[in-house]
Amino acid sequence: MGTYTRLGSYLLASELATDPFGSVHRAVVISGSNFDRHMLVRTFSEEMLQAGMNTRLTEAGRVVPLLGGARIFGMGYRLETAKAPHVAWDYVPGRNLAQLIEKAKQEQIPFGVDHALTVIQGVAQGIVQMQAKGVSHGVLSPYSVWVSFEGATQIVDAPFAAIAKSMLAKAPMAKRKLTPYLQGPDNDALQQDLFALGAVLYELLTFEQLPTSGGLEAVLDRATLKAAQEEAALPAEIRAFLGRLLLGRQPFPTVEAFSTELERVLYDGEYSPTTFNMAFFMHTLFREENDRDATAMKAEQGDNFLAYTAAGESLRSGATRAEHIDGHAEEQASQKNTTLLIGGGLAAVVILGLGYMFFGRPKVDPAIQAQLVEFQRIKAEMEQQKADLDAKARAEAEKTAQLQKQLSETKSVEEKVKIQKQLEENQQRKLDLERQQKAAEQRLAEQKLAEQKLAEQKKASQTKVAAAPPVQEAPKPQPMQEALRQAAAVPTPSAVPTPQTTGSQQAASTANDQPARVANQVVPVFPLRAVQMRWETNLDHYVRLKVFVSEQGQPLKVSVVEGVSGAFGFDEAAIEAANKSSFSPAIRDGRPVRGWTPEIIYKFPKRR
Numbered sequence: 001m002g003t004y005t006r007l008g009s010y011l012l013a014s015e016l017a018t019d020p021f022g023s024v025h026r027a028v029v030i031s032g033s034n035f036d037r038h039m040l041v042r043t044f045s046e047e048m049l050q051a052g053m054n055t056r057l058t059e060a061g062r063v064v065p066l067l068g069g070a071r072i073f074g075m076g077y078r079l080e081t082a083k084a085p086h087v088a089w090d091y092v093p094g095r096n097l098a099q100l101i102e103k104a105k106q107e108q109i110p111f112g113v114d115h116a117l118t119v120i121q122g123v124a125q126g127i128v129q130m131q132a133k134g135v136s137h138g139v140l141s142p143y144s145v146w147v148s149f150e151g152a153t154q155i156v157d158a159p160f161a162a163i164a165k166s167m168l169a170k171a172p173m174a175k176r177k178l179t180p181y182l183q184g185p186d187n188d189a190l191q192q193d194l195f196a197l198g199a200v201l202y203e204l205l206t207f208e209q210l211p212t213s214g215g216l217e218a219v220l221d222r223a224t225l226k227a228a229q230e231e232a233a234l235p236a237e238i239r240a241f242l243g244r245l246l247l248g249r250q251p252f253p254t255v256e257a258f259s260t261e262l263e264r265v266l267y268d269g270e271y272s273p274t275t276f277n278m279a280f281f282m283h284t285l286f287r288e289e290n291d292r293d294a295t296a297m298k299a300e301q302g303d304n305f306l307a308y309t310a311a312g313e314s315l316r317s318g319a320t321r322a323e324h325i326d327g328h329a330e331e332q333a334s335q336k337n338t339t340l341l342i343g344g345g346l347a348a349v350v351i352l353g354l355g356y357m358f359f360g361r362p363k364v365d366p367a368i369q370a371q372l373v374e375f376q377r378i379k380a381e382m383e384q385q386k387a388d389l390d391a392k393a394r395a396e397a398e399k400t401a402q403l404q405k406q407l408s409e410t411k412s413v414e415e416k417v418k419i420q421k422q423l424e425e426n427q428q429r430k431l432d433l434e435r436q437q438k439a440a441e442q443r444l445a446e447q448k449l450a451e452q453k454l455a456e457q458k459k460a461s462q463t464k465v466a467a468a469p470p471v472q473e474a475p476k477p478q479p480m481q482e483a484l485r486q487a488a489a490v491p492t493p494s495a496v497p498t499p500q501t502t503g504s505q506q507a508a509s510t511a512n513d514q515p516a517r518v519a520n521q522v523v524p525v526f527p528l529r530a531v532q533m534r535w536e537t538n539l540d541h542y543v544r545l546k547v548f549v550s551e552q553g554q555p556l557k558v559s560v561v562e563g564v565s566g567a568f569g570f571d572e573a574a575i576e577a578a579n580k581s582s583f584s585p586a587i588r589d590g591r592p593v594r595g596w597t598p599e600i601i602y603k604f605p606k607r608r
Contacts, residue, residue: 008080019143020174033306038091051170060160072126097142111227116204118273122153136189138165140196151278198245516549524577527569541604543574574602
């Protein structure tokens with residue numbers, strides 16, 4: 001079982017990032033003694049608490065409704081103002097922008113202009129939305145920006161940023177770290193935020209913080225694209241854009257004027273900022289962190305949190321102790337006598353139990369017995385689940401047979417096209433069910449094996465204690481929530497199949513419906529990592545994927561259906577090639593719509 005620190009409604013599991021205001025943690029919300037969901041939780045540093053955050057955080061509650069629950073500011077944002085005030089929002093896997101910059105510098109991984117503009121585009125949207133609501137940020141910096149592993153950005157300190165800014169005079173350490181971004185005019189909230197945005201863009205392009213010694217025009221003139229590992233000067237249009245943000249000349253008079261100019265810089269030039277290119281960069285940069293987070297989260301979902309509930313309060317000790325850091329000392333003191341009484345009772349039970357065992361009577365370890373009952377319950381649920389999947393598979397097979405019969409009997413070309421489309425959907429559902437059935441069979445086999453081992457332990461525990469060998473630790477049963485989640489998971493990116501259409505609905509659709517298609521497929525580059533490690537370069541490798549395409553034919557999302565195992569770069573190379581390819585949009589009812597392509601196979605020929 002993992003070790004957690006209780007903070008209000010949350011159990012802090014892991015610290016993901018630190019910044020001038022404190023730390024961001026991955027946290028767990030429980031329901032009873034079971035896992036419910038993950039959250040991100042912001043805690044504040046001792047400096048910020050001493051500056052007054054513990055008394056003023058409630059003011060942020062008036063800002064949250066103004067932001068309208070927009071994703072750019074963190075969904076499900078909530079505040080808790082106990083002795084250790086904190087804020088929380090829905091979990092998004094990622095890291096802050098300051099971490100991205102530092103790690104890219106350390107790893108010497110180029111960060112292109114397209115990547116920088118993708119981040120700035122997301123941050124600018126948040127600033128525009130805040131200004132439209134009459135709210136300014138005031139302390140925008142790379143620490144403010146959370147970049148998800150899928151390439152999206154959030155301004156996660158927006159609700160309390162103005163409060164934090166008012167405390168900087170009493171928080172000199174935080175102020176010193178934020179100084180490069182606080183050089184805008186004090187009397188104009190919009191220009192302050194736009195200056196900070198320009199400082200962030202400058203840092204993304206150069207991997208250097210904006211100097212605080214003045215002479216910014218000369219700084220911009222000397223700046224080069226160091227982040228992209230190029231010695232070239234900043235592109236003229238970006239240099240001009242930065243000049244308006246940072247130098248105070250021809251400042252943007254309104255948010256609308258700023259938005260118009262940003263759109264021109266983003267799309268009129270040769271740049272193509274997309275979250276999907278950014279996602280590829282994030283997965284390259286934070287591969288180990290992403291894998292580590294995913295492994296830890298899976299373990300957390302399977303934990304038993306009894307020790308962190310009210311019922312388990314008096315039983316907490318050692319590694320399972322929940323540390324209370326939000327002022328529960330009085331409550332704990334009031335429970336001391338109760339704990340002593342319970343402890344004495346438990347001691348008496350243990351003594352009586354030992355006396356019983358030493359009389360030589362056979363026994364069954366109650367812990368093993370309870371786990372065996374739980375194993376049997378889980379196995380029954382899994383068997384029922386597999387039976388349901390088998391029934392669905394039979395129903396799909398019958399439906400396929402009916403459609404094939406209709407296809408052979410109909411003479412209408414239009415009707416044949418419609419039936420063929422339904423057959424393709426049925427085939428996709430059939431493949432999905434086959435994958436789920438295979439996964440369910442594997443889990444059921446593992447559960448039966450674990451139950452068999454536990455039954456052997458039960459049998460061994462029924463001998464006399466004096467002669468009985470030490471009982472091995474019983475394997476931990478798989479939580480039902482995880483079993484159900486895994487069995488229900490659909491591993492393909494295909495859209496969820498729609499219910500069978502009626503005859504009138506079929507008549508309304510047209511015969512020229514078609515999925516998105518590749519117009520010009522870019523050939524992937526054989527990954528350098530595999531060459532350097534000489535990993536099976538004498539074999540052909542294949543990556544099968546699908547691409548979700550916009551109405552304009554732009555690739556919006558790439559999902560790998562079947563990749564090449566191992567961290568050798570084949571999947572990433574295929575995704576990069578797909579993002580660089582061009583596509584024709586899907587057609588429905590004669591109009592271009594968003595949709596998935598059929599599976600695309602990228603071949604990496606063997607290298608002799």
